[in-house]
Amino acid sequence: MPERLKKIIRDVPDFPKKGILFKDITTLCKDPLSFQIMVDLLAHRYIDKKIDLIVGIEARGFIVGAALAYRIGAGIVLVRKPGKLPHKTNSASYTLEYGEDTLEIHKDAIEKGQNVIIADDLLATGGTAAAVTELVEGLGGNIVESAFIVELDDLKGRDKLNHDVFSLIHY
Numbered sequence: 001m002p003e004r005l006k007k008i009i010r011d012v013p014d015f016p017k018k019g020i021l022f023k024d025i026t027t028l029c030k031d032p033l034s035f036q037i038m039v040d041l042l043a044h045r046y047i048d049k050k051i052d053l054i055v056g057i058e059a060r061g062f063i064v065g066a067a068l069a070y071r072i073g074a075g076i077v078l079v080r081k082p083g084k085l086p087h088k089t090n091s092a093s094y095t096l097e098y099g100e101d102t103l104e105i106h107k108d109a110i111e112k113g114q115n116v117i118i119a120d121d122l123l124a125t126g127g128t129a130a131a132v133t134e135l136v137e138g139l140g141g142n143i144v145e146s147a148f149i150v151e152l153d154d155l156k157g158r159d160k161l162n163h164d165v166f167s168l169i170h171y
Helices: 002-008 032-046 060-072 127-138
Strands: 010-013 021-024 053-057 075-079 089-096 099-106 115-123 142-151 165-170
Touching: 002 032, 002 165, 032 060, 032 142, 032 165, 053 060, 053 127, 060 075, 060 115, 060 142, 075 099, 089 127, 099 127, 115 127, 127 142
Parallel strands: 053 075, 053 115, 115 142, 142 165
Antiparallel strands: 010 021, 089 099
16 A cells, blocks of 8 residues: 555655755645545554654644544644744754754643654654654653654664654655
8 A cells, every 4th residue: 555655646856955856745645545545554553552642743744643643533732833833832953954943842732651653744864853752752752653654764864763663655
């Protein structure tokens, strides 16, 4: 089944900057059967693992995270860019393959000891996921795993994470 999903993901050269080959999951998301397969393949891993929260990373991680949370009966927590969350936040800065950024989480989003899955569309260099790991662990969350639709293996992003990583599709 992951091969079906891999075939439907679109490559966009030179986005968001020259030299980057962007893996566009919008083509997967707009196809109802492919979207259902993606969600079901991820959910199958966690359905019996007592997951309390899915942490979705802005913006495509919201799509993956919300669908996964609904499917396994967990809550959803949003990690956003600065100034987008309305209440008190913690922040973490990180380096991307094409720049720097900061992410924020509500200070009351996770209770100490809650089991958490971090969800996003793609794992590249691991900077974003490492920053979210810092935020989740800073609130006392227990990261069970990070889940991605796509992983760019040559960039070795999983090496920056101190927990298990699962990706449906590898390039």
